[in-house]
Amino acid sequence: MKTISVSKAKEFAEEVGIAFEQTGLPRMAGRILGWLLVSDPPHQSMEQLTNTLTASKGSISTTTRLLIQHGLIERISLPAVRHDYFRLRSDTWQHMIGRGLTGEIIMFRQLAERGLGLLGEKTTANSKWLKEMLNVYTFLEQEFPALLERWEKEHQKDLQTVKQSR
C-alpha cells in the first residue's frame, strides 16, 4: 500500500500554481487547486491550506473567494464543525475550459470584429487578413462547444464501461 508523499504533493501544487499563473489567475489560486487535486481527503480546511501551502490566512481567504466566484471550488460545511472546508467542484474542468480556451476564442473574435469595423468597407491586405482571423475564431466559437458535447457523449459510454467491469 503506497502512501502519497506530502512533499511531492506540495511540489505538484507549486507546478499547478505556475500553470494557472500563465492563464491569468494568481499563483496562489493554482496552488490551492493543485493541492485539492491530490489531497486526502479531497476537502481541506483553511487551516490545512495555510499550513501545507505556508501561506497567510488572508491570502487563502481572498483566493478561495476568487476561486468560488470562478466556479472552480466550493465551500462545504459539516454539522457540528466550526470551520468550513473547500473542495473542487465536480464540474471544475468545464469552468477551466470555459475560462481559458473559450474565453480566448471569444476575445480574439471580438478583436477581429473591432479591427474590421475600423477599416470600413475598404478591401486591403489588412482587411483580408482580419477577415480570415474573424473567420477562424467564429468557426471555433461555434464548433468548440460541439466538440465538448461530443466528448460528453463518448464519456457517458466510458462510464458505462466502467460500471460493467466492476
Added chain:
Amino acid sequence: MKTISVSKAKEFAEEVGIAFEQTGLPRMAGRILGWLLVSDPPHQSMEQLTNTLTASKGSISTTTRLLIQHGLIERISLPAVRHDYFRLRSDTWQHMIGRGLTGEIIMFRQLAERGLGLLGEKTTANSKWLKEMLNVYTFLEQEFPALLERWEKEHQKDLQTVKQSR
C-alpha cells in the same frame, strides 16, 4: 471614401495590447500587432512604430524580436531603403492559436498526468476527478488539430467562392 482614423487605430492597438497581455505576452507586443493589423500600408518601419505607439526604440527592437521568434511577424527589407519594415506573417493566426489554445490544452493534460502519477494506483475521489480531466484534455489534444483542418478545408471553398464572384 472613408479614411481610417489614426486615433481610433491607436486605441485599437491599445486594446490588442491588453488582450495579448492576458495571454502572457508583454503589452507592447500586442500593441505592435494591433497597429500592424490596421496600419496602412501593412508594413511599418521601426520609426513609424516608435512614433505611433510613443515607445522607445529599445522597446520596439526587443519586442519585434520576440514577435519574430514567436512567428507572429516578419522583418522585410526593400532594395535601396536603409531601414527595415515589419509586417504580420500570413500564418500569424495559426501561431496565435498554437501558442494560446493548443499550448493550454497540452499543459493541462500534462498536469493531469503528473497528478495521477502522484496518487498511484489508489482510486479515490481525486483520482476519479483527475482521470476525467486527463480524459477531456487528451480528447481535445487529439481533436483540436482535426477541427482546424476542417476549417482549412471549408476555407478553401470560401476562397474559391470569392474568386468566382470577381
Added chain:
DNA sequence: TACTTTGTTCAGTATTGACAAAACATATTA
C-alpha cells in the same frame, strides 16, 4: 576616414500585483 543612419544591448526606473501581517468583524461557547 569621418559622419550618418539604423538597430541592439544594457543599466536604471517605474509600475504592477501578489502576498504577509495585522486590524477588524462575526459568531459561538462559557
Added chain:
DNA sequence: TAATATGTTTTGTCAATACTGAACAAAGTA
C-alpha cells in the same frame, strides 16, 4: 458579557518585469 474561534478586509512591502534612455555596435555614405 467575556473569551475564543473563525474568517474577512486592508495596509504596506516586496519582487517581477516592462519600459525608457543612453551607450554601444554595425554598416552604409560622403
